Amino acid sequence: MSTLIIGATSRIALATARELASAGDRLYLVARDADALDRLARDLRTRGAQVDTAVHDVNDTASQDSMLETAWSTLGRVDTVLIAHGTLPDQAACERDIPRALAEFTTNAVAGLGLALDIANRLERQGEGTLAMITSVAGERGRQSNYLYGAAKAAVSRLLEGLAHRFSGSGVRVLDIRPGLVDTPMTANFPKGPLWASAEQVGGRIANLLQVGAEGVRYVPRRWFWIMLIIRSLPRALLHRTRL
Amino acid sequence: MTNGEFSGWGRYPRATGALVCPAAPDRVHSALQAAGDGDIIARGMGRSYGDSALAATMLDSGLLDHYIHFDPDTGVLDCEAGVSLDQILRLLVPQGWFPPVTPGTRFVTVGGAIAADVHGKNHHRDGCFSAHVPALELVLADGSSVCCSPRDNSDLFRATCGGMGLTGMITRATLQMRRIPSSVLRETVIRTTDLAQTLALFDEHHDAGYSVAWLDCLAPTGRLGRSLVMLGEHDDTTDVLDLHRVPRLRVPLDAPAGLLNRYTLRLFNALYYARGPGQPTTRRVHYGSFFYPLDAIREWNRLYGRRGFVQYQFVLPREAGMAGLTLVLERIARSGHGSFLSVLKALGPANDNHLSFPMEGYTLALDFRVEPALFALLDELDAIVHDHGGRIYLAKDARMQREYVHRGYPYLDVFREVRMRYGAHRRFHSHQSRRLGI
């Protein structure tokens, strides 16, 4: 299997890539930090993958086309694309600093939408393949603690829902991966409890979803399906009484 | 960064501190700069039992878990210091390679294994972990990083292997793996009736690949030191290379304080001993159950209850072994404190590292539940051990008195000099090094 990973230095993407590497996959890794990318490539090569890399900032929309062009020409054919980049904005700071809020939204939503639309067209031309994106359970309800991030993830989820509709019945699959709480550098400052999963657990499950060609919406770990079922059905008045 | 309460594997003592996870080897220096003035120490998987990985700021190696290179022809592995032995086994067992030295758990990091200079069941033949580390990279107090090996910066190498994190943070290491014919071991179990017989068996089998004894520390008088001696060799009559299993069982909560009392311990020990074969028996076992029986149950340290436990591990020089071990075992028998697991092993010669624990002789490890009366007993044992020329393992220690570390570790002053030469004494301290005045 050949997999293109964007935001490859993310801890969840790394854990996923490690699983794919031990299956001997062909990987094309895209991230903005050249040193980190080099370090990652060595790790994955040691684990058995054939690896190519490209340095790219997802907000650099001007060079997006050439980045994807090179990825496609290097791999020849791309079975799976995983888009994993993201930032967790400081909600309170963004409420006071609107340009900052928009910049965060741009990274998490706009850059993701641009990539998804472009990649969707390429997969359509190829006739087959999977577009997988890591969104979040946070996109399912607007909550005071995290609604800016949630809004961005929701935008991506809606787009993926539409793409899935567009490609239904074709060989192109669309997968919306919604992790719950995961212990990664993104959440380093949060106190951890029993609901938290490790990046290895989540990455292992994502690799599995990619390998079996899953599509639609998937929660990782699975228990978040049930948790979100409850959270989505909480009446507004009740939700507003929580600190969620 | 996470602020919270931390402890070692024994869950005693506990201390508050900040855990910082540098994202890459080249970020360790900025983590040091950001840490402020308090004590700093590196931390791996927290499998040392006491307070050696506790400080105001702990630099966690969890994100330094990348491989750099593996050469399948020579078995040389380059990796970052936060890689665990568990990970290494997953990568290398299917290719027919194995860690040259492994402790009784695979949930340790390479950095932790170097810093404690760990020994395994093959110490009598293959020495400590550091004997298989051709080179390592260390970040010093000033944030600069240096390579050291037995040849280059050898003072730093000798101090860092066994140095319990007190010279700096290990970020990368080169390891020489060993070839294995299969993932199977041929294990021979021999039951002995007393200490003299047990020690004689270690002598007799000094050329065994692996050897260790499980000792019944609550045996009736006259049977003191009766054991099940276990010998092992990699099995070359098969070539299966199967990985170990992921543990399914977990201790879900802290056991009530009284679960492991003198009666249940006596019963467990007697049953375990009785389970041993009357005649020496050889069987084939997977490396997972041979090396890592305790890893089958996650969080087994909760069995000792909320107050935790202390692992007491000492070594006695060969000549003093019989006399010293007898005194220790008698003293424990009189105290009524029992140990769930007591592990005895013959060690080979000491190496040149300043603070490495092993010396030629016998090492015994005992687990004791923490209770107020325990500490006076352990102080008495310390006196016996050191009067016989022995020492205590720092990776297990949680409570030793200062005076003994000087008696047990004759090169402590050399170690201190190296620490001063590199400015480590002003930045790197653990609760243990403060307690012991290192």
Ligand SMILES: Cc1cc2nc3c(=O)[nH]c(=O)nc-3n(C[C@H](O)[C@H](O)[C@H](O)COP(=O)(O)OP(=O)(O)OC[C@H]3O[C@@H](n4cnc5c(N)ncnc54)[C@H](O)[C@@H]3O)c2cc1C
């Ligand atoms: C069930 C069990 C069985 C064991 N069996 C054995 C055995 O047979 N033989 C044996 O020798 N030991 C044994 N041990 C002890 C264990 O191997 C050591 O304590 C080892 O150091 C633990 O590694 P860690 O990664 O958890 O390190 P930690 O416990 O987190 O740290 C231990 C020490 O290493 C230092 N350290 C950790 N990482 C670094 C780094 N990157 N750079 C510099 N310093 C660092 C810390 O500062 C601390 O002083 C056993 C422990 C358990 C729990």
Ligand SMILES: NC(=O)c1ccc[n+]([C@@H]2O[C@H](COP(=O)([O-])OP(=O)(O)OC[C@H]3O[C@@H](n4cnc5c(N)ncnc54)[C@H](OP(=O)(O)O)[C@@H]3O)[C@@H](O)[C@H]2O)c1
């Ligand atoms: N952790 C959780 O609890 C959780 C829960 C639900 C969803 N998620 C989602 O999971 C995904 C992975 O996150 P993670 O938890 O693995 O966190 P992470 O390790 O912090 O990864 C985030 C990654 O995004 C990259 N990135 C940020 N801005 C970028 C840009 N402009 N261009 C290129 N790359 C950029 C970062 O690169 P740098 O290293 O260069 O900064 C980093 O590699 C994210 O989409 C996140 O929203 C996480």
